[in-house]
Amino acid sequence: MLEGVVKRFGTTMAVAGVTLSVTFGERLALLGHNGAGKTTLMKLMLGLATPSAGSVRVLGEVPPARQPVGFLPEAVAFPEAMTGAELIAFYARLKRRPPAEGRVLLRRVGLDGAAGRRVATYSKGMRQRLGLAQALLGQPRLLLLDEPTGGLDPEVRAAFYDILGERVESGAAVILSSHLLAELETRTDRIAILDRGRLVALGTVDALRARAGLPVTVRVRLKDGTARTDVVPAADKLATLRRLLALDPLDLTVAEPGLDALYAHFVAVAPCPPC
Amino acid sequence: MPTVLILAEKEFRDGMRNRWLLATTLVLLALALGLAFLGSAPVGHVGAAPLAVAVVSLASLTVFLLPLMALMLAFDAVVGEAERGTLLLLLSYPLRRWQVIAGKFLGHTALLLVATVTGYGGAGLVVAAAAGGEAAPAFAVLVASSVALGAAFLALGYLISTVVRERATAAGLAVAVWLVLVVLYDLVLLGALAATRGQGPIAALFPWVLLANPADVFRLLNLSGFAAVRQFSGLSGLAAEQMLPPAVLAAALAAWIAVPLGLATIVFGRRAP
Incomplete structure (x- = not known):
């Protein structure tokens, strides 16, 4: 239009x-x-x-x-x-x-x-x-x-x-x-x-999200009670998940970058005159 | 209903809702009655038609009051709506810019019309019943030309309202226009005539200089148009050839409505909302 x-x-x-x-x-x-x-x-x-x-x-x-x-x-x-x-x-x-x-x-x-x-x-x-x-x-x-x-x-x-x-x-x-x-x-x-x-x-x-390729946050809780948080590049997301699932975890959460992060990314990437 | 009438009706209802119409009508009625009865006292009743006296005193009142009332209605019309933020929404509707100005003009003119016809007309009926209505045509012209005078100042008010960016500027300009056209213009003209002892270009152009001010056009139309009125207005000494025919005066008043209204429409059409 x-x-x-x-x-x-x-x-x-x-x-x-x-x-x-x-x-x-x-x-x-x-x-x-x-x-x-x-x-x-x-x-x-x-x-x-x-x-x-x-x-x-x-x-x-x-x-x-x-x-x-x-x-x-x-x-x-x-x-x-x-x-x-x-x-x-x-x-x-x-x-x-x-x-x-x-x-x-x-x-x-x-x-x-x-x-x-x-x-x-x-x-x-x-x-x-x-x-x-x-x-x-x-x-x-x-x-x-x-x-x-x-x-x-x-x-x-x-x-x-x-x-x-x-x-x-x-x-x-x-x-x-x-x-x-x-x-x-x-x-x-x-x-x-x-x-x-x-x-x-x-x-x-x-x-x-795909275009920005921002890192993904993966949080995992294992049977032995330990928990860890990994920040991995978007391209490694699936590989990381496969590796973590092989450990048979109790819980697994994936936090994709929110719109706030995407917005900040695209505005920051754009060339900025003195501002 | 055509868009212009929808907008006009809204303005008219606004005028009724905020009691502008009621207050104005009562003020005009009270002043007209007061002037009609008190104003004829100094003249006595020696062959005088009190309605003719009323025309003279009411015409003098109208010249001051109606332009002021009209400017107060009009100065806010565009710039006020723009400042309050209601104009943007209105203009997003399927309507044209000229329809906004035309609608406001019709609505406001209707308000002035109702107030003047009720206020002056009511007083005129009372006077005619008490003392006879020989000067009825002159009185009818007074009422009609009062509304026309108001309409001319409405148009000037819209022009001010579309040109400026801030409401306060519009208010100031409206007062300035009123002061210049209603008060100062005649004083300056009189001073110039006295200084040149009635000779020279100003005296020669005198009738045309009066046409350049809607308030003076109104005065001439009412004070010199009828023989019955002329003898009380102090204009009976005016030589016949110096007087402009009523048709010319009416046309001048119409131009004083049409030209500022047209300009306001053009300026509004170019204004960024």
Whole structure:
């Protein structure tokens, strides 16, 4: 969908030649430090910014169509004086959807009890859920979620990913950015790592792991009560396991490098100007 | 419902929700009634239609009040939403930038319209019932042109709101625009006329200089448009050839709405969200 996209603001390169695409039923996570270009990429995909070079296609359309896209901005803000019910009805009308659909979505995100209250009284989690509800209006085929789970408690976060899962199963594509690396590992299909506007890695967690070749931690507990921990290169993993299993251990655990380690690896490998 | 009307309705509801409409209507009604009854006392009732007197005093009030009310509604419209972060979400919806400006303009104009028609109209009905309504056409023009004057300053407010990056800058600029157009412009013009003893280029261009300020266009339209009003407004001495026809004044006011609104739309279209 994105082909060699470049976005400059003055002399700053916000996005420097990113090419990536998402298919339906796929969840893609955008990883990157603040200012890596995640939000700019989303604005490009919404047609709110035009690329300085390259092209952005969303569902085959240039400039991107917005009707089939749902967007949840980072730290979403709403007109504070309106109630949740009024707001979702307003957004539903803007998207040419019946207001009843807004009410159904409010219930889905667990806000039906607070629908009659002014948004000013909502907690951070409630605003975020209202934000998700409005992004889901009109069954969008592409969901763009910018830091959707920042500041949410684990329970709400789990509910959040459940709802996303439903949409992905019904064929929607999801692009989300997050700092919470641990939760993305199991809840996304592919990871794109951005570093100062450049795409430094793109693939499934397993593929990235294979590419990075980071060492694996193997912990073993033997019958004589001794335990040992080995850090072995990824290439020697299976050989090491075979050797340890031959000792007939009581327990054996293998810790693959987490997304944190992968992220640190790819950002560090990328050539870095004075920073 | 068209997108523009959805946005306009939201702005109108906002104005009702925060009691802006109620407060403004009551203020306009109270001032209009007060001026209509107290204002005719010094004139006495010697052949005077009090409604005509009311037009004169209300026109002077409107010139100060409606531009201020309009600017207060409009200066925040774009830059405020951008600062609060609600603009990004709004623009991610399937709508065009010009529709945002047009929707806000329609909604805000409707607020001014309802407040002015209810406030001034209510007072006008009371005065007409008490003292006769001979000057009714002049009063109708007053109400209509008050809304138009408000609309012109709404448009100027949106232009300010789309050009600046910070809400505080917009507020400052709005006050400056009000001060210059409503207060200082006439003072400077008067001073220049007095200094040149009514001779020279300023005096020759005088009617056109007035067209360059929406507040003066409004004043001329109301104070010189009707004979019944003219005798109380102090403009009866104005030579007929110096007066601009009402059609020209109405066109000037329309231009004062259309041009800033068009510019605001263009600037907003280029603004990074």
